[in-house]
Amino acid sequence: MIAAAKAEHRIVSQLTGDGTLTSVGLASMQRESEFGGLPLIEVLLTHNLINEGDVAKVYAEMSELRLLDLAEHAPTRAWALTLPENIARRKDCLLFGEVGGQLVATVADPVDPSVRAALEATLDRSIQYVVSPRGQIRATIDDIYGAARARGARPQKAMPTMWAPSPSTTGLNMVEQFDSIIDEAVDRRASDIHIEPEDDRLRVRLRIDGRMVESRAFPLAAAPALISRVKVLGSLDITERRRPQDGRFIQRSFDQDIDVRMAVIPTARGERVTLRLLPKDRSRLTMEHLGMGMELRQAFERLISRPYGIILITGPTGSGKTTTLYAGLQHINSVDKHIITVEDPVEYHIAGVNQIPVDPEHGVSFARALRSILRHDPDVIMVGEVRDQETAHLALEASLTGHLVFATLHTNSAAGAVTRLLDMGCEPYLVASALIGVMAQRLVRKICTNCKRGREPNEMERKMLGIPLDRKGVEIYRGVGCGRCLRSGYYDRVGLFEFLPFDASLSQLVMEKATAEKLSACAVEHGAITLRDDAITKVRQGLTSLEEALRVTASSD
Numbered sequence: 001m002i003a004a005a006k007a008e009h010r011i012v013s014q015l016t017g018d019g020t021l022t023s024v025g026l027a028s029m030q031r032e033s034e035f036g037g038l039p040l041i042e043v044l045l046t047h048n049l050i051n052e053g054d055v056a057k058v059y060a061e062m063s064e065l066r067l068l069d070l071a072e073h074a075p076t077r078a079w080a081l082t083l084p085e086n087i088a089r090r091k092d093c094l095l096f097g098e099v100g101g102q103l104v105a106t107v108a109d110p111v112d113p114s115v116r117a118a119l120e121a122t123l124d125r126s127i128q129y130v131v132s133p134r135g136q137i138r139a140t141i142d143d144i145y146g147a148a149r150a151r152g153a154r155p156q157k158a159m160p161t162m163w164a165p166s167p168s169t170t171g172l173n174m175v176e177q178f179d180s181i182i183d184e185a186v187d188r189r190a191s192d193i194h195i196e197p198e199d200d201r202l203r204v205r206l207r208i209d210g211r212m213v214e215s216r217a218f219p220l221a222a223a224p225a226l227i228s229r230v231k232v233l234g235s236l237d238i239t240e241r242r243r244p245q246d247g248r249f250i251q252r253s254f255d256q257d258i259d260v261r262m263a264v265i266p267t268a269r270g271e272r273v274t275l276r277l278l279p280k281d282r283s284r285l286t287m288e289h290l291g292m293g294m295e296l297r298q299a300f301e302r303l304i305s306r307p308y309g310i311i312l313i314t315g316p317t318g319s320g321k322t323t324t325l326y327a328g329l330q331h332i333n334s335v336d337k338h339i340i341t342v343e344d345p346v347e348y349h350i351a352g353v354n355q356i357p358v359d360p361e362h363g364v365s366f367a368r369a370l371r372s373i374l375r376h377d378p379d380v381i382m383v384g385e386v387r388d389q390e391t392a393h394l395a396l397e398a399s400l401t402g403h404l405v406f407a408t409l410h411t412n413s414a415a416g417a418v419t420r421l422l423d424m425g426c427e428p429y430l431v432a433s434a435l436i437g438v439m440a441q442r443l444v445r446k447i448c449t450n451c452k453r454g455r456e457p458n459e460m461e462r463k464m465l466g467i468p469l470d471r472k473g474v475e476i477y478r479g480v481g482c483g484r485c486l487r488s489g490y491y492d493r494v495g496l497f498e499f500l501p502f503d504a505s506l507s508q509l510v511m512e513k514a515t516a517e518k519l520s521a522c523a524v525e526h527g528a529i530t531l532r533d534d535a536i537t538k539v540r541q542g543l544t545s546l547e548e549a550l551r552v553t554a555s556s557d
Contacts, residue, residue: 008040008041010058011041011044011054011058012026012040015044015050020049021049029043029049041055051133052108052133052135053133055134056108056131056133060110060130060131062111063129063131065110065129065130065131066131067130067131068096068106068130068131069132070094070106070132070136070137071136075106075140075144076097076176076179076183077144077148077176078173078176078179079096079097079098079180080095080096080144082095082123083095083122087119087122088141089138089141090118091107091114091118092109092115092137093105093106093107093108093115094137094141094144095123096130097183097187098183098184098187098188099128102125102126103125103126103127103128104130105119105127105128106129106131106137107130107131107137108131108137110131116129126487174222174225177226178230178233179251181193181195181215182253182258182277185206185277186253188206188208188213189208189209190277191207191210191276192206192207192275193205193206193207193273193274193275194207194272194273194275195227195275196267196272196273197220197269197270197272198269199269200219201217201218201219201220202218202219202223204216209445209490209491209492210443210493227264227271227273230264230273231245231247231264233247233249233251233262234248234249235247236262236264241271242266243266244264244265244266245263245264246261246262246264247262247264248261256279257280258278258280259277259347260278261275261276261278261347262274262275278347278348285327286327286330286331287301287328289327290497291494291495291497291538293529296497296499296534299501300328300439301331303437303501304404304406305332306404307404308399308400308401308403309399309404309405309435309437310395310396310398310399310405310406310407310436311328311404311439312386312408312409312417312438312439313325313408313438313439313441314409314410314411314413314414314417314438314439314440315442316410316412318443319441319442320441320442320493320495321408324441325408326350329380329382332380338376338377338378338380339352339354339379339380339381339382340373340376340378340380340381340382341355341356341381341383341384342366342381342384343355343384344366344385356373365391366385367388367391367394370394374394374401378403379403380404381404381406382406382407383405383406383407383408384408385409385410386408386424388424389425389426392421392424392426396421396431396435397434399434399436400430400433412440413498413516413520414498414499414500415438415520415523417438417440418438418510418516418519419516419519428510428511429511432508433507435502435510436501436502437499437500437501439498439500440498442496442552443494443496443552444493444494444495444535444538444552445490445491445493446490446492446543447477447478447543447544447545448479448481448482448485448488448490450482450485451482451485451489453479454476455477455478457475457546464546465539465540467540475542476539476542476546477545478545479491489545494543496534496535496549496553497529497531497534498528498530498533499528499529500519500523500528506519506523509522531553532553535552
């Protein structure tokens with residue numbers, strides 16, 4: 001092989017250049033290589049003229065790959081065991097883990113095409129390669145596979161799905177397995193982990209950028225051990241399998257603390273677990289990260305800086321309402337403001353803000369907490385969710401007595417939030433007097449910048465986007481799929497927003513109990529931005545695709 005010959009030439013040049021190997025010695029080594037049918041590098045290793053670290057360094061430099069010292073960085077055992085042992089030993093390679101949607105494999109000889117061919121045929125995934133010394137790889141193989149056999153585990157013979165680097169045996173260490181599940185979810189930016197029993201297996205799925213993706217599977221017999229591990233972490237009763245349980249715990253993953261909120265519920269096939277992952281990193285809880293246009297952001301910031309009134313954030317579950325609320329609170333949080341929240345549950349802790357978790361078992365409901373909050377002299381109140389008429393009425397009254405109130409509602413549109421309050425039994429005059437603005441929102445997937453491709457829109461697309469038919473040089477974009485985005489074409493999400501600042505005309509319509517359609521029409525006449533408008537803007541900016549924008553805003557039409 002040309003690459004192998006280049007590696008040999010570089011190593012020999014180094015040895016002869018520093019005087020370690022003379023011309024006579026080199027000739028002797030070459031004869032031994034020819035007569036023994038061994039690569040010259042193997043002969044040099046046998047005579048201790050070079051070491052495996054030197055060889056690995058040369059291979060890494062030639063291949064422009066990272067050199068990985070396995071003495072300092074150990075692979076995750078659960079990931080390593082998904083590669084059949086015979087391939088690992090025959091090809092001197094290890095499956096190390098996953099980073100950025102790609103499997104990471106460390107190899108001793110990256111210039112041997114048969115190594116990559118064997119790994120890619122077995123794993124059926126995008127693979128990122130690194131280089132480690134051969135001796136380290138072999139010692140690690142002995143350790144990992146030997147320990148698995150000692151526990152009675154059998155490494156997988158094949159990958160169960162293209163997404164699923166998962167051992168499917170009951171003998172594997174469930175502590176390591178669960179840690180691996182969390183690590184994979186964090187690495188792939190998942191918001192939730194679903195562990196669910198089926199007829200013949202225990203399936204693990206991840207919610208990534210709002211979409212469910214299958215991660216791995218275990219035999220059904222592994223369910224009790226894995227679910228018990230989760231319960232122990234969440235301080236739940238491991239003997240209770242007939243009623244729902246909720247808990248939370250903190251898990252360390254990739255040098256960061258992850259706040260994990262868990263819910264266990266019995267099903268016909270066994271217990272099901274849902275884990276919500278909440279990174280401790282607060283860097284994204286700012287106005288800058290929400291995705292609002294500059295004009296909209298300035299209008300919203302003016303609104304949340306007012307001394308009193310109620311601001312509603314609406315949208316379905318998982319649309320980013322809580323993130324927007326926290327960003328707003330962060331923006332106005334200061335030493336001269338007393339801010340109190342009531343939440344179910346408290347997802348992120350904000351310094352300087354008094355946060356109260358709802359606790360029905362101990363009589364702490366949204367309404368009861370809100371009554372108590374009003375006796376503590378707050379300037380700003382956040383109500384995590386308005387679920388009933390009592391809470392809605394208290395929030396509206398609080399906003400009229402000198403408090404700025406933030407709250408969320410589950411409605412499809414901003415105008416729908418107004419009619420929802422009226423349907424709850426709130427008096428029209430109270431809603432009209434208290435409400436100062438409503439924000440509806442969704443989350444739309446962003447095009448992966450690594451595989452982003454542009455094309456000229458067709459006639460129908462131009463009409464939908466408001467692009468003149470004769471304008472040249474205009475492109476719309478989509479992601480073609482790559483290892484970074486797991487072949488989806490999308491990576492991360494950004495908010496879509498519909499904003500209705502209330503004025504006299506809208507307040508009058510509320511007093512008349514106008515429909516949501518009339519409220520929306522009036523708001524648009526006065527320049528309000530709709531979800532579809534914001535989605536189209538983000539398509540024209542190249543942030544998302546037209547297909548994704550239409551999909552996400554379909555329910556808001």
